[in-house]
Amino acid sequence: MKIQNPVLPGFNADPSMIRVGDTYYIANSTFEWFPGVRLHESKDMVHWNLLPSPLSTTTLLDMKGNPASGGIWAPDLSYADGKFWLIYTDVKITEGAFKDMTNYLTTATDIRGPWTDPIKVNGVGFDASLFHDKNGRKYLVQQTWDHREYRHPFNGITLTEFDTSTMKLMPKTARTIYRGTDVKLVEGPHLYNIDNQYYLFAAQGGTVFTHEEVVARSQTLDADSFESEPDGPFITNFDTPDFYLQKQGHGALVNTPSGEWYYASLVSRPWNHKNESSHDPRGWSTLGRETSIQQVSWDENGWPRVVGGHGGQVEVNAPKDAIPTEAPADNSQHDDFSSEKLDLNWNTLRIPFDANMGTVGDGKLTLIGHDSLASDFNVSMIARRWQAFNFNAQVKVTFDPFTYQQMAGLTNFYNDNHWSWVFVTLDDQKRRVIEVAENNRDTYTSYLKDDAIVIPEGTEAVWFRTQVRKDHYSYDYSFDGTTWHNIPVELDAAVLSDDYVLQTYGGFFTGAFVGLAAVDYAGYEQPATFNDFDYKELPETK
Structure with a gap:
């Protein structure tokens, strides 16, 4: 071996x-x-x-x-x-x-x-x-x-x-x-x-x-x-x-x-x-x-x-006296949230996953909206490590916001100053919309703005996907979980690296994560529901 x-x-x-x-x-x-x-x-x-x-x-x-x-x-x-x-x-x-x-x-x-x-x-x-x-x-x-x-x-x-x-x-x-x-x-x-x-x-x-x-x-x-x-x-x-x-x-x-x-x-x-x-x-x-x-x-x-x-x-x-050990072939993960405990691959920021953050089991994860992803205190997010240069990750999201201060979706995250996400929120016309935003050195940018994707009336849930390809990544959405639409925003993966963070901050010791998050900084604790998370590793390319 x-x-x-x-x-x-x-x-x-x-x-x-x-x-x-x-x-x-x-x-x-x-x-x-x-x-x-x-x-x-x-x-x-x-x-x-x-x-x-x-x-x-x-x-x-x-x-x-x-x-x-x-x-x-x-x-x-x-x-x-x-x-x-x-x-x-x-x-x-x-x-x-x-x-x-x-x-x-x-x-x-x-x-x-x-x-x-x-x-x-x-x-x-x-x-x-x-x-x-x-x-x-x-x-x-x-x-x-x-x-x-x-x-x-x-x-x-x-x-x-x-x-x-x-x-x-x-x-x-x-x-x-x-x-x-x-x-x-x-x-x-x-x-x-x-x-x-x-x-x-x-x-x-x-x-x-x-x-x-x-x-x-x-x-x-x-x-x-x-x-x-x-x-x-x-x-x-x-x-x-x-x-x-x-x-x-x-x-x-x-x-x-x-x-x-x-x-x-x-x-x-x-x-x-x-x-x-x-x-x-x-x-x-x-x-x-x-x-x-x-x-x-x-x-x-x-x-x-x-x-x-x-x-x-x-x-x-390998050691000459090694005893063969069974282990997964790679770090791909599918989570249907049927267990009442989070899979070991999931982590949370600073605080444990408990009733204040949400619940898991019976095929769904519920996250209660709290602080923004820029907070050091009460963030409702579970995330897992990027463990391959190329992967796809997707999830089904059900969320009914009543203010633009409420958001829920799929994130790629390094730390509170460096992250992006695709999420459901409310626009000024009180329509549910899909937006992509990035926090880069604590400068927040909304990419779609007035062109945010309107979720059709009667649509219960949306599916979000991220495609990470070593030096860049993007987000997709679907209204049925089958037909996917790419959002034409390509993001530089370097922003989520130790070396980029080091240029402006001394705490550069972790790595990129992909995660699920709910935000309600209005303070009304609006919940979001997530189903069928999938993280699929792809072959490395030169």
């Missing part, structure tokens, strides 16, 4: 991979999307199945009002003492001198839960991980934030001992064990004890095209005791601009039962418009930061090296 990278396509960033027995688990960042932390499992590293997210209650995760790309940063999953340990960070500020955040700990004996109520750990810095040493002691390892404008904000990797008798840190034990290289922006640390040496894996260079992972090692856990790997970095694509995979870096190391080694890393697959250089701009990552897995060997001096070179490989040999 071969691992085909990325193994977790679409927004699956900052992987924390572990092995428990013969099973591998990966935990990924989810930022402002609820529920928090995305989990997958596999026995062969090739085929992965989605598991329930652990942070599924507001007791474990309260993100109302969090900024875009705040929330859950770089969770760390580990296993020790007969249970899973999950360290996660809830970031409340993304812009400016400060990174107000809280690191929490929750545990579970079963990966599917239940997870314990969260323990507040600290707020020293993000990307915290828990290291279980062979001598039984435990340590929190984390990026350290420095708000002082005359210092670099990424102030090294701090190690603090964790007391399991009190389930609290011991702040007086804190020390900086590694300051990174001149590349700076050192973050995402994971610590391992291998052959009686301590190996620290850490990301550098920012999670953009200069991203990389470095390795340092030490005989002790003393302050400033770690030396960097010679001939590094361990993995990067900064100097491989024409390679299919880019931005590899932040990740975690795992060994197989038979002693092979692998490294799970974040990765992106940027594309370019036909009239652009492939080097500048290097591209637009609409699928966000995904997960790749590379094989690792050890050189004669005991340093880890990525097999095939530090740029990595698209196709990687």
